[in-house]
Amino acid sequence: MKRPLILIVDDEENNRAVLESRLERRDYGTVCASNGTEALKILSDVSPDLVLLDLMMPGMDGFETCTRMREITKGVFLPIIMLTANDDKESRIRGFSVGADDYIDKPFDMDELSARIGAMLRIKDLKNQIEKKDVEIKRLSAELKGRYADMIGTSAKMKEVFEKMRGASGITSPVVISGESGTGKELVAKGIHYGSSRASMPFVAVNCAALPKELIESELFGHKKGAFTGAQSASEGLFRAADGGTLFLDEITEMPAEVQAKMLRVLQEGTVRMVGSVEETPVDVRVIAATNLNVEECVKAGKLRQDLYYRLNVLGIKLPPLRERKEDIPLLARFTISRLNDKFGKNIKGVTEEALEAMVEYDWPGNVRELQNVIESCYAIPGLEAIDVKQIRTQNLFDHKQSGSGEDVMRLSDAKKKVLLEALAKTGNNKLKAAKMLGIHRSVLYKMLERHGIKE
Numbered sequence: 001m002k003r004p005l006i007l008i009v010d011d012e013e014n015n016r017a018v019l020e021s022r023l024e025r026r027d028y029g030t031v032c033a034s035n036g037t038e039a040l041k042i043l044s045d046v047s048p049d050l051v052l053l054d055l056m057m058p059g060m061d062g063f064e065t066c067t068r069m070r071e072i073t074k075g076v077f078l079p080i081i082m083l084t085a086n087d088d089k090e091s092r093i094r095g096f097s098v099g100a101d102d103y104i105d106k107p108f109d110m111d112e113l114s115a116r117i118g119a120m121l122r123i124k125d126l127k128n129q130i131e132k133k134d135v136e137i138k139r140l141s142a143e144l145k146g147r148y149a150d151m152i153g154t155s156a157k158m159k160e161v162f163e164k165m166r167g168a169s170g171i172t173s174p175v176v177i178s179g180e181s182g183t184g185k186e187l188v189a190k191g192i193h194y195g196s197s198r199a200s201m202p203f204v205a206v207n208c209a210a211l212p213k214e215l216i217e218s219e220l221f222g223h224k225k226g227a228f229t230g231a232q233s234a235s236e237g238l239f240r241a242a243d244g245g246t247l248f249l250d251e252i253t254e255m256p257a258e259v260q261a262k263m264l265r266v267l268q269e270g271t272v273r274m275v276g277s278v279e280e281t282p283v284d285v286r287v288i289a290a291t292n293l294n295v296e297e298c299v300k301a302g303k304l305r306q307d308l309y310y311r312l313n314v315l316g317i318k319l320p321p322l323r324e325r326k327e328d329i330p331l332l333a334r335f336t337i338s339r340l341n342d343k344f345g346k347n348i349k350g351v352t353e354e355a356l357e358a359m360v361e362y363d364w365p366g367n368v369r370e371l372q373n374v375i376e377s378c379y380a381i382p383g384l385e386a387i388d389v390k391q392i393r394t395q396n397l398f399d400h401k402q403s404g405s406g407e408d409v410m411r412l413s414d415a416k417k418k419v420l421l422e423a424l425a426k427t428g429n430n431k432l433k434a435a436k437m438l439g440i441h442r443s444v445l446y447k448m449l450e451r452h453g454i455k456e
């Protein structure tokens with residue numbers, strides 16, 4: 001650790017020299033000033049850890065110097081110890097009133113002075129630690145807010161989801177999130193957790209489908225050493241790891257039936273029992289479960305215990321697939337691009353109109369994750385300025401027909417034109433109705449009409 005640096009301010013050379021050598025002997029660094037003006041200059045140059053300030057000095061005296069020092073060091077904790085020449089109560093009081101932290105009478109005892117310096121530096125140290133924690137707290141809370149705000153969408157369906165998330169954050173009841181793969185189930189679970197009063201406690205995610213059947217129980221509830229072959233050491237289990245926070249059980253329908261029964265007990269009793277133990281330990285865990293299957297059907301088929309489902313499904317959040325909220329696609333694309341620009345240090349400007357149109361037309365079976373992947377793969381193209389329909393189609397991820405030969409594209413284009421004309425005929429030329437009928441946004445319809453040369 002760095003030696004603390006002490007600024008000695010005294011007009012008498014002899015005093016300074018004695019203090020300097022004695023403090024150096026006690027392993028403090030020193031720097032000296034013979035008057036107030038010099039002291040102020042040194043203060044802003046070297047930022048000492050503590051000041052020993054003589055009161056009686058010609059010119060700027062100790063009181064005034066102290067006042068100025070406090071002005072310069074606003075917001076910084078700089079201990080100032082005044083050196084008073086005699087036992088003068090009034091000077092001491094005045095000293096404290098202009099910002100001194102302590103005083104010592106001259107002639108002083110070196111042990112006492114050293115003890116007082118030590119006490120002040122301990123306070124300074126604590127203050128530093130608190131400041132560091134403050135910075136950390138600010139950073140974490142910004143991170144949390146960021147994570148919560150990461151969820152994008154302005155469609156009515158997503159607004160409904162956000163509303164439910166807010167509601168779920170305010171209570172601690174279990175939640176079941178369902179939705180197709182890539183619709184943002186885990187993001188919703190995190191959003192609920194980080195938006196709740198449990199935000200500073202752990203969020204623990206476990207994928208029930210990824211764990212071998214024999215291990216799920218001990219992973220969740222923990223095990224004692226030697227509870228089974230291979231249990232060389234004890235493990236506390238994920239429930240206890242999430243104590244005070246949230247446990248996210250992904251793909252809940254893949255949990256073996258016996259474990260589901262145990263889960264039910266944990267939820268009812270609020271206690272867990274390690275594998276190989278008879279002891280019940282209380283835990284305070286909020287459970288959020290997710291599935292990309294139809295939960296009701298899983299219950300009917302016996303894959304998910306009905307009683308567990310009822311326990312868990314206090315709050316149900318269904319995430320709409322991306323194709324049912326296509327108006328969110330442009331926003332998601334822009335958001336993804338700005339994130340990836342940061343991540344890869346690139347500057348892709350955006351998506352061309354035509355590419356956006358193709359994206360809005362496409363059905364996205366892999367939902368938001370697929371959209372992100374398609375955009376991310378464009379980052380492999382050197383010097384790309386904007387994502388164009390060409391890049392998207394070479395992904396081969398969607399609309400295979402359109403990536404074929406020129407002839408195919410021609411034919412597809414004709415087919416599209418036919419569909420557009422039909423829709424307009426059926427709706428008596430009502431573009432809004434025609435767009436609804438085709439399941440596309442009105443603005444996309446306009447673009448397509450233009451591109452296919454269909455006029456009034």
Ligand SMILES: Nc1ncnc2c1ncn2[C@@H]1O[C@H](COP(=O)(O)OP(=O)(O)OP(=O)(O)O)[C@@H](O)[C@H]1O
Nearest residue numbers: 150151152180181182183184185186187292368369
């Ligand atoms: N509304 C959204 N706004 C921004 N990003 C989103 C949104 N929904 C999903 N994502 C992003 O899409 C990706 C997939 O989300 P997530 O992992 O939460 O989906 P999931 O439903 O859990 O999928 P799976 O069933 O495959 O596990 C993540 O990178 C996530 O950040």
Ligand SMILES: [Mg+2]
Nearest residue numbers: 182185186250
């Ligand atoms: Mg997931």
